[in-house]
Structures are given as C-alpha cells and as structure tokens.
Amino acid sequence: MSTSGASRSDDYESVLSGSSKDVASFERKRSWLENVQHLLHSHPSLVPLIVLAASIIIFGLYLGSRFMSAFALTLILQQVAIVGIVGAAQSLVILIAGIELSVGAIMVLSSVVMGQMAMNVGLPAPVAILIGFGVGALCGTINGFLVAWVKLPPFIVTLGTWQIFLATNFLYSANETIRSQAIEQEAPLLQFFGESIHLGGAVLTFGVIAMVLLVLGLAYALNNTAWGRHVYAVGDDADAAELSGVQVKRTILSVYILAGVICAFAGWVLIGRLGSVSPTSGQFTNIESITAVVIGGISLFGGRGSILGMLFGALIVGVFNLGLRIVGTDPQWTYMLIGFLIIGAVAVDQWIRRASA
Amino acid sequence: MSTSGASRSDDYESVLSGSSKDVASFERKRSWLENVQHLLHSHPSLVPLIVLAASIIIFGLYLGSRFMSAFALTLILQQVAIVGIVGAAQSLVILIAGIELSVGAIMVLSSVVMGQMAMNVGLPAPVAILIGFGVGALCGTINGFLVAWVKLPPFIVTLGTWQIFLATNFLYSANETIRSQAIEQEAPLLQFFGESIHLGGAVLTFGVIAMVLLVLGLAYALNNTAWGRHVYAVGDDADAAELSGVQVKRTILSVYILAGVICAFAGWVLIGRLGSVSPTSGQFTNIESITAVVIGGISLFGGRGSILGMLFGALIVGVFNLGLRIVGTDPQWTYMLIGFLIIGAVAVDQWIRRASA
Amino acid sequence: QDKTTACLVTKTDTNPFFVKMKEGAQQKAEELGIELQSYAGRIDGDNQSQVQAIESCIAAGASGILITPSDTKAIVDSVQKARDAGLLVIALDTPLDPVDAADATFATDNFVAGQLIGQWAKAKLGDEAENAKIAMLDLSEAQPTVDVLRDQGFLSGFGIDTVNENVIGDEEDSRVVCNDVTDGNEEGGRRAMENCLQKDPGINVVYTINEPAAAGAYEALKSVGKESDVLIVSVDGGCPGVKNIEDGVIGATSQQYPLLMASKGIEAIAAYAKDGTKPETTEGKNFTDTGVNLVTNEPVDGVESIDVSEGTDRCWG
Amino acid sequence: MSDNVILSARNLVKRYGRVIAMDNTNFELRRGEVLAVIGDNGAGKSTLIKALSGAVTPDEGEIVLDGKPVHFSSPQDARDHGIETVYQNLALSPALSIADNMFMGREIRKGGVMGTLFRALDKKKMEQVAREKLNDLGLMTIQNINQAVETLSGGQRQGVAVARAAAFGSKVIILDEPTAALGVKESRKVLELIQDVRARGVPIVLISHNMPHVFEVADRIHVHRLGKRLCVIDPKQHSMSDAVAYMTGAKVPEETMAA
Amino acid sequence: MSDNVILSARNLVKRYGRVIAMDNTNFELRRGEVLAVIGDNGAGKSTLIKALSGAVTPDEGEIVLDGKPVHFSSPQDARDHGIETVYQNLALSPALSIADNMFMGREIRKGGVMGTLFRALDKKKMEQVAREKLNDLGLMTIQNINQAVETLSGGQRQGVAVARAAAFGSKVIILDEPTAALGVKESRKVLELIQDVRARGVPIVLISHNMPHVFEVADRIHVHRLGKRLCVIDPKQHSMSDAVAYMTGAKVPEETMAA
Numbered sequence A, B: 001m002s003t004s005g006a007s008r009s010d011d012y013e014s015v016l017s018g019s020s021k022d023v024a025s026f027e028r029k030r031s032w033l034e035n036v037q038h039l040l041h042s043h044p045s046l047v048p049l050i051v052l053a054a055s056i057i058i059f060g061l062y063l064g065s066r067f068m069s070a071f072a073l074t075l076i077l078q079q080v081a082i083v084g085i086v087g088a089a090q091s092l093v094i095l096i097a098g099i100e101l102s103v104g105a106i107m108v109l110s111s112v113v114m115g116q117m118a119m120n121v122g123l124p125a126p127v128a129i130l131i132g133f134g135v136g137a138l139c140g141t142i143n144g145f146l147v148a149w150v151k152l153p154p155f156i157v158t159l160g161t162w163q164i165f166l167a168t169n170f171l172y173s174a175n176e177t178i179r180s181q182a183i184e185q186e187a188p189l190l191q192f193f194g195e196s197i198h199l200g201g202a203v204l205t206f207g208v209i210a211m212v213l214l215v216l217g218l219a220y221a222l223n224n225t226a227w228g229r230h231v232y233a234v235g236d237d238a239d240a241a242e243l244s245g246v247q248v249k250r251t252i253l254s255v256y257i258l259a260g261v262i263c264a265f266a267g268w269v270l271i272g273r274l275g276s277v278s279p280t281s282g283q284f285t286n287i288e289s290i291t292a293v294v295i296g297g298i299s300l301f302g303g304r305g306s307i308l309g310m311l312f313g314a315l316i317v318g319v320f321n322l323g324l325r326i327v328g329t330d331p332q333w334t335y336m337l338i339g340f341l342i343i344g345a346v347a348v349d350q351w352i353r354r355a356s357a
Numbered sequence C: 001q002d003k004t005t006a007c008l009v010t011k012t013d014t015n016p017f018f019v020k021m022k023e024g025a026q027q028k029a030e031e032l033g034i035e036l037q038s039y040a041g042r043i044d045g046d047n048q049s050q051v052q053a054i055e056s057c058i059a060a061g062a063s064g065i066l067i068t069p070s071d072t073k074a075i076v077d078s079v080q081k082a083r084d085a086g087l088l089v090i091a092l093d094t095p096l097d098p099v100d101a102a103d104a105t106f107a108t109d110n111f112v113a114g115q116l117i118g119q120w121a122k123a124k125l126g127d128e129a130e131n132a133k134i135a136m137l138d139l140s141e142a143q144p145t146v147d148v149l150r151d152q153g154f155l156s157g158f159g160i161d162t163v164n165e166n167v168i169g170d171e172e173d174s175r176v177v178c179n180d181v182t183d184g185n186e187e188g189g190r191r192a193m194e195n196c197l198q199k200d201p202g203i204n205v206v207y208t209i210n211e212p213a214a215a216g217a218y219e220a221l222k223s224v225g226k227e228s229d230v231l232i233v234s235v236d237g238g239c240p241g242v243k244n245i246e247d248g249v250i251g252a253t254s255q256q257y258p259l260l261m262a263s264k265g266i267e268a269i270a271a272y273a274k275d276g277t278k279p280e281t282t283e284g285k286n287f288t289d290t291g292v293n294l295v296t297n298e299p300v301d302g303v304e305s306i307d308v309s310e311g312t313d314r315c316w317g
Numbered sequence D, E: 001m002s003d004n005v006i007l008s009a010r011n012l013v014k015r016y017g018r019v020i021a022m023d024n025t026n027f028e029l030r031r032g033e034v035l036a037v038i039g040d041n042g043a044g045k046s047t048l049i050k051a052l053s054g055a056v057t058p059d060e061g062e063i064v065l066d067g068k069p070v071h072f073s074s075p076q077d078a079r080d081h082g083i084e085t086v087y088q089n090l091a092l093s094p095a096l097s098i099a100d101n102m103f104m105g106r107e108i109r110k111g112g113v114m115g116t117l118f119r120a121l122d123k124k125k126m127e128q129v130a131r132e133k134l135n136d137l138g139l140m141t142i143q144n145i146n147q148a149v150e151t152l153s154g155g156q157r158q159g160v161a162v163a164r165a166a167a168f169g170s171k172v173i174i175l176d177e178p179t180a181a182l183g184v185k186e187s188r189k190v191l192e193l194i195q196d197v198r199a200r201g202v203p204i205v206l207i208s209h210n211m212p213h214v215f216e217v218a219d220r221i222h223v224h225r226l227g228k229r230l231c232v233i234d235p236k237q238h239s240m241s242d243a244v245a246y247m248t249g250a251k252v253p254e255e256t257m258a259a
C-alpha cells in the first residue's frame, strides 16, 4: 500500500521540462498620457516640484518684481523654514505609517525650556540648548514607546501627548514671553539661526540653510543607509518587515525620538526667527506640517514618498501665502485655496499611483 | 494513459471517513482577570460607562452638592449636547474607518446659513432650517464623493474641506454674529432646542433630549438594520464587504451625507444653546468629537465599537471639565488630564482586545 | 454658605494679558477671602467654552462672574441666565453688546486705545501723515470685537475714514496699503510684516493688535534693516511691551490695566455678596473706565501721554 | 447547444495599467456541470471569474446569462442574478457573526411596521436559516452561529464561505481556489460539497491548481494561458500530463476544442 | 544521536488568550535532512516554526541549536544564528526592490569613511550578489533586480523569498507552505530547489498540506495534532494513508516514534 509520492506525482509533472520558458510580457504601446504618468510615478517628488515651479511663474508674471525677486523668493524660504524643519520630522513619522500631532507642542516646549534655562535658571546657552534637545528627545521617546511597545494608534497617542505637552508648556512657562532684547544681551547663541547671509538681494538666514541641510541629510539617510531602508520597510508593511529581520520596534522608536529632536531643533530655529521665546507659538504647526507632507506626495499610509517632496510641498504653501497676500485677497481665500490644493495634490498622486510601475 | 482522478486521490484520502469528529477545544480555566477581560470584551461600551460612573462618584464625594445635584448633573448633559451630537456623526464616519475633520466647520456653516436665511434673506424659519440641512448634506456629499469615488484618504479629504468650509463660513457670514434678541423676535424656531423642561432641580433642554434620542436611534439603526450591518462590514474590511455584496461606495456616501446632516442638526441645536448665531463657534469640535469617540472605545481602524460608548466618552470629558473647574484648578490641568484620559482609554481598550473572545 | 465664590472667564489662558488679569484677580480674592474659579476659551473667539463656563459658575453657586467676552453679542443670553440666577456679572476689558447686558463693565475703551495711538502716529508724522503708508496687523481672520475696535480706533485717530465701523479692511483710503492677521503672537507678527513689506516696501507706519505682534513685526523690519524708518504702534502696555518702548522697538502703546480691572471686579463681587450693592459706572460713560494711557518717550502735542518710567510702574506682566 | 449553456462570455478584455489580465478571452459554462479552470499563476483566472461575478467590470466583451446579455456593476448585481462566488481571498467580514456574514447584502427584514417603517432585521429568522444551511450541508459543527468569523479557524471560515455560496447560488456557483489553504480533511469536505451541489443541478466553476482534485470532480476543464482560453478538454479523454502540458505551454493543443 | 541533531525543541507552550496553539510540543531536526511537518488546519504548525525562527516567543520550553540552548528575541536573532525562514505570508516589503528585500536586515555597507561614518550602503555590491543568488538557483528570469516586489507575480515573489532563504540559511531553512498559492510549474521549481539545498547539506523544515509533495521530498515526517507532535514517521515505511490517518485522528500511531 505504500506508494512513493515521487513516482505518483511525476506522472503529470514530468511534462514540465518541456514547458514554455518565455517570460510573459504584456507590454503594449503606451499613450502620451501614460508615459507622463509613468515618468511621474518613478519620480514622485516631480509633481510637487512642477506645481511649485508653475505657481512661482504664475505669481511672478502677475505680480512682477514684487514677487519675482531674489529677496521675495528667499523670503518665502525664511517663512517656511520652521514648517520645513518640522515637516522633516513629520515626514519621517508618516513614512512609518504614523502621524505626529504633537510636533508643534514639542517644538514650543523645547524652545521655552531653552529660554528658561538660559535666562531664568542662568545656565550657559549651550547647556540650555542641550537640555532643550533633551526635552525633545524625551517627548519623542514617550510617543515612540506608546506606539511601538504599547501598540497604540499613533493618531491617538499624539492627540493625547499634544495636549499634555502643550499644557506642560503653558504651566511651565507661566505664559511669559522672553524678550528678544534680553536674549540678545544674555544668550545670543539662542538667536543664532536668525543670523543671515546676504547674497545680492537674496537673504539666507542660518535657519533656512539648516532646513535645507537637514532635509538633504535625511534624504541621504533614507536612501543610502540601512536605517533608511528599514524606515521604508516598516511603513510599507510592519509585519513583513519584522519577519524579514527588521527590528521594527526599535526603528519606530528611533523615528519618534529623531522627530522629537528635530522638533527641538525647530524650537531653536524658532527663537532665531522670532528673536523672542513665546509659549504661544506653533499652535498650528502640526496641521501645517501635515499639509506640507501631503502636498509633497508622501503617502499617509506609509512607506512611499520622498522627503524632498515635503520641502516642495511646504514651499508651495509658502508661495501661495505670500503671493495671495501681495495680491491682496482676504486671508480666508488663502485658506480655501490651500484646502483645494491639499485635495488636488492627493488626487493627482492617486492618479499617478494607478500607473502600475 | 488517462487515469481517473477520483480513484487516484482516494488511495490516501479514503481513510478520512474514520477521522476524529471532535471539535478541538482549547478551553482552560480562566483567571479572575481574564474573566473581567472577557466580559468587557463582549460589552465594549462597559468600560467608558464604568469610568463615567467612577468619575461622577469621585467628584461627588469630593465636591458634595455643588457637583452631586440634579442641576449640576443635567448641566453636564447640556454642556456635552453639541459634542454628543457631532460625536454621533463622527462615530458613524469612524466606524467605516474614516475620519471627519470638517464636522465643526459644517456645523457652523449650517447654523450661519440658517441664521442668514431667516434673518437677512427673510425666509420663513422652517425653510431657512431646511436650507441649513441642505448645506450640511451638500458638504457631506462632497466629502463622501471624494472618499468613495475618487478614493482619497478621508483624513486628507476632510483636512482640505475643513479649511474650505470654514473659509466659506467666514466669507459668507462676514464674521457677523446674529444677536439672540433679534432671533427671538423674528425666528424663534431657530432657538427651539434651547427650550427646556424642569423636573425638580434637573433641567433638560430640548437639545439634550434630541442628543439622547439621536444616539439611541443610531444605535438601533446600526444594530438592527441592514444599513447598520453594512456600515460595520465596510469599516471592518471594505474589500471583503464589496465582494460579499455590500454597495460599499453607496454605504460610504450615505454615512458622510448622514454625518453632514447630523452636523447641520448640531448647528441648529447650537443656535438654541447660544441663543445667537456666531460664526466663530466650533473651532475645536472636530478634536472634541474625536476625543469623545476614542474615549468611548470606538476603534479608529473602523468596524468596532458602539455609539453609546461615544456618548459615555463625551460625558466623561464633560464630568472632568465641570468637576475640575469647580475644584478650581487651572484649565491647563484639565487639558493635560484629558490627554492622559485619551491615552489611558485606548490602552485599556487594547488590553481588552487582546482577550480573543 | 461658607465662602463667597467668584468666577473669572477669560478669552484664553495663554495670552499674557489674561494671565495677568487672572493673577490680579487671584491676589485680590485671597486678600478678601474669596474663592476664585477661573475659566478660559481655547482661542480668542471661542464663544462656546465661555457659555459652558458661565453655566458651570451658576452650578458652582458663585456670587459673581467676571468675563472678558469673546463674542460680545453671542454671549448675552448666557449672561442673562446668570443674572437671572442672581449672579453679578461684570464684563472686563471688553464691553458686551449691548453694554447694559452686564451689571457693570470695567474696561479699557479699546476704541479709545486705538484712537490714541492713531492720533500719536499722525502727530508724530506731521505733514508726512498725508503720504503715510500704513500696515494694519490685526488679530485674526474671525475679526473678534477687540480686533475691530482697536483697528478702527487707530484709523479714526489717524484721520482715515473707516467706512463700516464694524468691519476691518473695507477702507478705501490709499494710505492703508496692507491688512494682515497675526494671531496676536510673535510668529504671526513677523510673517504678516514680511508679507506687507513685500506688498509695499515703503511702509512707514505699522499698527499692531498687541505687543507680541509688534515684537514679531520689529524682527521682520530688523532683518531688512528698516527698523529705524518705521513707526510701530501697539496696544496693551504689558511690561515687556513697555520695555520695548524703552528699547525703541515700539513707538507708542496704549496701556491698559488688567490687574485693576480684575481687582476692582473682585471687590465689586465681594461687596455684592455682602449686601447686594452693585457698582456704579464712570460718569458720562455707560461703563466703568479703568483708564487707558498712551505710553511713549516721544510725547506729541495734543495727545496726552505718560513716559516709560511711569508706564513701567503701572505695567502688568 | 446554446440552450445548454447557462453562462458564457465573449472577447473579454481587462487591462491593469500596462498589464493585460484578460486578452480577448471566451468562456462557457453548461447547465449542471462542474467546469474546472486551470492555468499558471497570473494567467488571469481570477480576473476572468471576477468579471463573471461583477467584481471587476471588463473593458470590452459581453457576458450572457441564460441567453440574455448582462452587465454586472457590482458583486451584488451578479448575486441578484443567482451567481454566487467564493473569492480567492474569502470576502468575509471578520468582526461580524456567521449569520451576519451569510446574509450580508440580502438581509431579511421583519414583517409589519417594524420591518417596513423601521427596517428592523429579523435576526431570529436569519440565525435559524443560517444554522439550517450549515447543517444541511453537514459541513461542520459550529456551536454558536453568533460567533464572530475572526474566531473561526481558516478551514471553518472557508466552510462558511462555501456554505454561503451553496445556499444562495441558484444559477451558478463559482469557487476560486477554495482548497488552497486547507488541510487534507478540510479539502475533502469541500470536494464532497461540490459533488452535492452538482447533484442538486447547480453548475459550478472551480479554479484549482490541484490536478488530482480537478480530475476528480470536473466534467470539463477550461485551460487558461496568457490571459485567454487556450482550449477546453474532457478529463476522461485527456491525462493530467496533457492538461499540465497545455497550461504551461509545453504542448499545444491540436484542435481548438471550443464546445 | 544528539550529535546528529541540529535543531531541537522541548515542551514548547504558546497561548493566545484562551487558545493554546502549542501544547508542550517537541521538535527535532537532524543534519542534512528534509523534515516535513504535516497536520490539520490550526494544528499549530505555523506557531511551532514561528517559535523556532524567533517570530514568536514561546511561553514555556527550550530550544537547542547545535547543542546550545538559544533564546530568540526576534526573527533577526534567529537569522543571525543561521536559521532562515519563508513564512506562510511571505514577509516581503512590496514597495522595496528585490535587492533591498534580499538584504533586509543584513545590508552591506561600503568600505572606508563612507561606510563607517556615513553608513552608506554598497548598493552595487548588493545588487550584484542578489543577481548572482537568483541565477545560481536558476530559479527565474528576473530582468531588473531593482524592480519593486509589488510588480512581481505571486510565483515570482515566492521565488524571491525562497531564494533569500536558500542564499543566507547557513544552518537551517524553514519553509511554511511554500507552494500553497503556486501553480503546478511553480510548485515543481520549489521542490527542485529544496532538493538542491539538501544536496548542499543544509537541513530543511517543510510544512505542506500536499501529501504527494511531502512524500516526494521528505526524509522524515513530523505529524502535528492538536498543538503537539503526535509522532514522527518514515515515508518509506508508511503510506500517505497512514500519515493522513494519524494527522486527522482516524488512527493512533502504535508506538511513539520519537527518534
């Protein structure tokens, strides 16, 4: 009764040796539109770049040199520096399929701590700044721990910690603003990122330069280090990443901590921009950074998109903000337009995705 | 060469007739904790109910009759009426694995339209109210269409429409508040839900009664109609629902439209509560309603949870708000506490989920 | 019952102005042995939270409420409820609409506050006022009442037709070259100033809704080296603001007295709780004016002002 | 001949971006038969049956049911025409009960005012019918019909899906790899079920990679290759080797055996 | 005897809530052999191999690799010990390239400053190695090693997963139902691959419901039932019927064939 499996199955599988070796290929002629779709698909940050260029050109034609000058264009950079830096943190978190609602709160809390440590406690500025970074890292750790270990949804974790960090900020600072002039005298290092380089009409603050370097550095890390590949893998499919050898929890934690540190850095840059330390800043930074990320084409489901796209997304919003203000429309029209922009950007993105490679 | 498949496979499958008919049962004695876990698992709205009861008792013991009176307790109901109604809309959307950031904007826009139509355009109050409901339905339709047909992520759609609806609201109303006295004279129907019934010390406004009836009605619809079952199925797994015969797009659209209509209804109740029509109301209603839903134990991933839980969640926040204020703490402590509450609620929920039925 | 309870309801609890107001009330309350409960909206314009706050005060059995209304019209019904329940309601800082909806109002006249800096700016510029280029940095797109009063007060003080006195930004005078919103903080102040400069680099007068916005605007001007060519005026008179006048950041500011408002308010509630007396209004006005002073180191003819050292003595925060 | 055909399709085309999943394929199911569909991975079998069951809308081509051309805009549409399908990925809602799942999209409402005005479901009746259907098929011993599907084992879930199809499929039942994830015992149950259903006169389309199973139950075998039907063979006249050779391209069928 | 055993486990227990997925089970894999694991759906096979590969941490019991007790805290941990696994649900990251996937968790860094300080990946090298490994195994013709995995067919994906395991598994390779979703041709390729790997001396654990396949390649068969090992049988001395009878509980093995 014992039949050898091998011989049994061979009776129909033996013919396989003759089977066709062709690789099935379904290529067909592509229409012009499909070619565009394909190009955009392979370079996801191209869409926001094109939108950015188009909007600069349109505003430039309409407004002339009031808009189309080195000064005005670098002004936009200055205006988006904070959102760009926080957006970098937000991008990392969204790439691992998370979301960070507490970014603004971490930023302000860190900047307040830096200010208080330097001005009221009287620590040397570098130490005060380090402590500020420590606060950012701690906030990030709390978020990361709750997401990775307790396995709570990131939206809820950061919704909760947003309120907690913000309340801490107000209670700790007693709502007191530290004046620019006082900081200038006692701890000018805090205002470091407000310094600027002038090149012709262009004004590049150190904050702007820091933002660009940060984004480039992160783009490098995401594409060329193992950590970066792991970030994408975790965002793509966390279970698959875990099984194929990624330390998922650690990767998630590292991303939230890094995001916290970047937010603290944004807090420092914020002091440079405002001159002063103001606990009421940054109330909408979370929405603004998410908007930049979304317009920049990073998928809210994680694992897809480029951090450069986020930068372009932030700049698009900046261009519209300044352009529409110079045109002189009611600020409400700007909000409405940004609303349309968000939906439009994602609709285009969705259309491109449909081009299956 | 032709072998009959049947006889071939029988050679090892024939023994199956003798195979064990036992249903594998892995039951083991459960610990006390596991029993609790199981009980809570089968009645998901029990957790927020227990938390609610506990917090009422604690505040009652501490504050005595200032808190533990029919008047104070029904006051909490009045204070959560708006969040409760909008929370019902939010619950529906979250049950289908969506999220609705534009609820507050729809509510205010609808109430402004009702007010403008009745007072400035001079339409009869019932017609004005109907137009307000129409606006709510239209907003819901836009959201639902973008989510179901264009297939954009709900977070982004409603992030965009939030800004659009809110800007429309400010532009349309020109930021003008319509005064209570004027409404009282010309269109008292708008203030209908501000009327109240007094029972001893208890004060039940029609708005409170409407909220309770609405939540009960929706709970009935979700559990006892085909539409309700479809809502759960779509939230659970939209693809599976589609393949098993649910009209997924229509269900999603119906939910967003219904949510829009409920928000318009909230706008009407809001007029009753404030007496006046104020275009600046409701800026935080989206966060507040999501908070109520989350504390109430509805899963942000959709398909799981009970709308009654949302009501308890809203009441918990209401109890803390009133209780802490009577105790006299700084409002920031309340925000912090609500932050902890959010995270705590979901952590407990997660723990219960781990009890696999 | 045991202790008298008073409530303070502010627009927000993050703006230093209201924080100081709360401190003033707290101090006075301790002094008089009154229990104080404080409430606040989440943002300026958050009317709903204030409605809740009033209800909570009624429930808590308070004797009186001090409120800085976010929406001066919309809150009236709730205030009436509180008064019907036997509470004394005093509007602080911002009068209700209508004013007599509250039992009393202890306020700065925000319109006058705006007017003072408008007049000062006009006088300071002299003949150049005809060619002034003015940027108006307002509070928020929702245009809450203070925002409107100060903005329109400034314009009328400067001699510009405000058209509709209830609406910001409908002026036709070509001297107003820019309107933008700041959310009343440094961040918004800087951005709005940058935007306005881009719109018209020749701006030489900047009206700001409050001093944090002024500080932000100053940073923007400083970054393009225009800080000394532009006149910044503001409203509030907080200590950092007065220091900024000393440092030449702000030209003039209208100083208000939130601590005074708050402590007077608490006193009034204490008196009311004791024997039911209600406060009297300032003669000739339908509210109790807690006064407003123009603080500047460069006084001009025809506009009364105090100098920085006096301003510092009386500043809050 | 056409009278004998219950469901047929002509020249169906479906493109996904640059992939052509169906390339002018034909299909024909006769009354009362078990038709097996075999083919390599990615040959387009699932796409074909999704087109037949309304889950995808073909770009071109026509489908004829019972002699009448039909256009299915959704799976529910096909279901209303009596075509029941068990998809490769199951399509049950994990958090809902077995009864809810069985009646998804065709819930029974109560009579009277409750049913018409309040649209109340007749839960009792649905549970009772669901239990009957499962018992009728003798497929498995499920204690609690209100159990959530996610608490069932893979085999039990597959059972529920097959039972649902068998219970409601009045004209055609389509099964896409129903036994791929199943153990020996569970697979056997499904094959028995297929034979039961055929005995009731309802035709079945069975997609499977398991040649012995295919040759055991199929009346005819539709061989799919590179997006289209290559040929239809009779399992009594062809060996498994032939079938495998055709579907993998090792051998080309001599004549087109269309009928 | 123990010298002959490369991987073994004793009294493993794993509970999921109220379900006991492993109930004091034992396991033993010898050097150079193909050990098949068979059992009903839900018997606990996948849980067992997940415990052996670090994907789940058993509640009780010990695992011994090469004579030394080991504790795997993550799949990477097991991988570092030379145990490679192809999971039932594949575990590839769809949006990443084939090369990225093959080196996930064991990326190669560049030499010099770029590698140590900037931690730059040596993409060239990884691509080259990946291509070699795929070619070595002659498994398939993939044109572009930088293609995203989501653009591959199911069969190709399975091939990448198996190739990854075969390429890096130095001590043990575990395959959980590698052919369940595969067609006849693709399944055959995987079976050939298993034989190649065994020829290289690396032992394999194969979970499968396909009895002919199991009897074709297995040296020993571990029968799993109700969360524990029922017996181990020799395919040359037992028929498929016996195996099926044991695993379904139709027959009870006479003596415990532990060794």
Ligand SMILES: Nc1ncnc2c1ncn2[C@@H]1O[C@H](COP(=O)(O)OP(=O)(O)OP(=O)(O)O)[C@@H](O)[C@H]1O
Binding pocket: A356, D016, D019, D020, D021, D039, D040, D041, D042, D043, D044, D045, D046, D047, D048, D088, E152, E153, E154, E155, E181, E183
């Ligand atoms: N939704 C989709 N988007 C893009 N391509 C798809 C989609 N569905 C199927 N395809 C492609 O269409 C082709 C046919 O797929 P289909 O699932 O019909 O094959 P199949 O014969 O069922 O294969 P299997 O035996 O593996 O189930 C494949 O190349 C597949 O990648």
Ligand SMILES: Nc1ncnc2c1ncn2[C@@H]1O[C@H](COP(=O)(O)OP(=O)(O)OP(=O)(O)O)[C@@H](O)[C@H]1O
Binding pocket: B356, D152, D153, D154, D155, D181, D183, E016, E019, E020, E021, E039, E040, E041, E042, E043, E044, E045, E046, E047, E048, E088
């Ligand atoms: N993550 C989990 N949570 C809860 N229960 C689980 C989990 N994983 C497995 N189980 C349960 O443990 C038991 C064993 O599952 P396992 O996947 O090991 O079976 P298997 O033998 O691999 O079955 P199959 O042949 O269907 O793959 C099943 O009852 C299953 O429902």
Ligand SMILES: [Mg+2]
Binding pocket: D045, D046, D047, D088, D176
């Ligand atoms: Mg298929």
Ligand SMILES: [Mg+2]
Binding pocket: E045, E046, E047, E088, E176
């Ligand atoms: Mg398994």
